[in-house]
Amino acid sequence: MRAVTILVPTLLGGSLGSASGSELGDRSGLPLPRFVSVKSKPANVRVGPGVDYPLRWTFVRRHLPVEILAEFGNWRRIRDADGEEGWILAALLSGRRTALIAPWSAAKPVRLLNRSRQNARVNAVVEPRVLVRVETCTGTWCYVRAQTFSGYVRQSRLWGVYPGEVF
Structure with a gap:
């Protein structure tokens, strides 16, 4: 597979210059990886993509930036600024860039x-x-x-x- 830079519209009306070699998410059609922010508080982050998986941690502050690494249905695998990874429901995320x-x-x-x-x-x-x-x-x-x-x-x-x- 060859590396490609993809520009797509964001929720804020601009364009997102994704990392070289990115792919598109199966569910969203947006580039992976990409940055978004936490929309809701509290927002649970789980070990796997579903409510049956145990909690890893809970965001208690809104608008924190996270990096989406993968998609599975309505779930997004994310990484926070400390390098911790887990799965969060897509509805708890926002396209707002922070x-x-x-x-x-x-x-x-x-x-x-x-x-x-x-x-x-x-x-x-x-x-x-x-x-x-x-x-x-x-x-x-x-x-x-x-x-x-x-x-x-x-x-x-x-x-x-x-x-x-x-x-």
Whole structure:
């Protein structure tokens, strides 16, 4: 099978630049893997694709980004920012794009800028693991929002978007 980059419309009206070599989900017809967010709270994550499987964990916070890795009926196999995997009912997920600011960086804050340039004015300094809504990405920079701040951040400083992804 040869690698192909697929662009498809998202629920937000943009396009999703999927990872090279992606395939389409049997049920949704959307690229795999892809990022989405948790819509409901609580949201149970199970060991397998069905309610008969034991719980692995429960999301108690909405809008957290997760990566869909596989589909089975109405179930999605996901990975969270900590690398944990499990199965969640598709109805508990949303196409809204969110991200965590550099969750791998224990103490180094990230600067949000007023323009998509390294020498731009700083709008905010954000701690790792802060949740943001991703509005757009150019492949290098993303424009993000939270309740009290907004700005541009290097795409490589977010967990919830792929390197080079444009939307």
